[in-house]
Amino acid sequence: MFRKLVQLNFVHKRFAGHSKWANIKHIKGAKDAERNVLFTKLARQIRVAVTEGGSSDPKKNLKLVQVIDQCKRFNMPLATLQSVLKSCENDKSNNKAHLIDIKGPGSCMVLCELYTNNLHVVKQSISIQLKKTKSKFADGSGLHMFHEKGIIDAENTNLTSKPLKEQLELATDHAIECNAEEVEILDGNIFQFLCSKQNFPECQKLLENLGYRIVNASVDYIPNKMQEIGPTDLELFEKLMKKLDEMPEVVRLFDNVN
Template identity: 50%
Template structure:
């Protein structure tokens, strides 16, 4: 989890009336917007990230029907992300090969949780035994003032978007200038929103339908893509007390460390 409150400059690209204004905000789409992957990972963190990417590849093969990235768009996206995270090619190939021989009937599920202070937590899981996994999760939730959410009402608090983070521009330009340049390129590439993150990294947000197109356009504009993924972004955030925030942080950390939980999202302000 990335807990640091960051200064962000942002423009909403899909609304032409704001092209000449700069919105400064402190939390972006969430106080916990996950940019730790641009900071460099310690060995333990890298091992966990590789485990998560491995499971994401298996999910992509299951959903896309092919272990060949050339014929599976979702798999191609995950493989590219794994390469950016310096996962060895041999490891990637081994994972893809294992999907053809692995007899486990794992399936992908999205689990909703009502967390501390009525926040919403989404868990993207990949397991062969959902009942057993939920039993383990239930113990975690009980210890952290949380419970499984009935139905799928929590999904209304999120939008599924493509998130593309690129390396800082050269030349140590002022953040306002960086935003102006990035805004023009976001419009040109088809992105909906752009933000300047801390240390100059730039985040482009787009609809899932143009995710690959935007990446290709940004690459042609000489941006170096640091990470690219499809994520659930909160459209309505929940403010927590300091106590609930700490409880929620501990819960999310435990959920993220479970090998069958691929990704975790939340709507904490």
């Protein structure tokens, strides 16, 4: 019903022939690279949270607490986390968070969260990629096609031992108790709860009190309606998303492609 854009680098296993170590080293290197990409994105989210919350002290910044919790779930080293927070304290760049919308190939819509002190220059860089992928800036017309919601992925071993129908019934009761709006069961015995942005922190705490272990939690932009696009446009869309994701100013990307 709803999905988040998470870009991962999928690794095709390479057979090393006579050298087993070469294959292990290749896989480890790819996983390390993927991990570094994840930590880079989390670091950007920390900087946005500090800017918007006005403080690098988690006690004074609820949004920062939420991002730090996410960093811990993904096992970001404490030294890395502290280094990012310290760099935020010393940051004099005057960066600000921005949200722009893009009409992509096949009339799909992309929301791009940026963190920069020069939006004009960044948009010029983005426009180069837009021309190559049959895309253009939507200038605000696409923002109404998304709504901001809290998404919480959680495990509950007490539930997963029960029949699927009973799992969903209990999870639905828990969703009502936690003021969540929807719940569904994903692959891997993960319960995904959808809640309002305002209820997001409280919903996590209540779920934990009910025996859930939070696997992933974030406030994202969810499309009101998904967009079907053809193979040619899909190829252009994927190219556009890859190029945007590689830009250092891009924090997060959201889309409505089915």
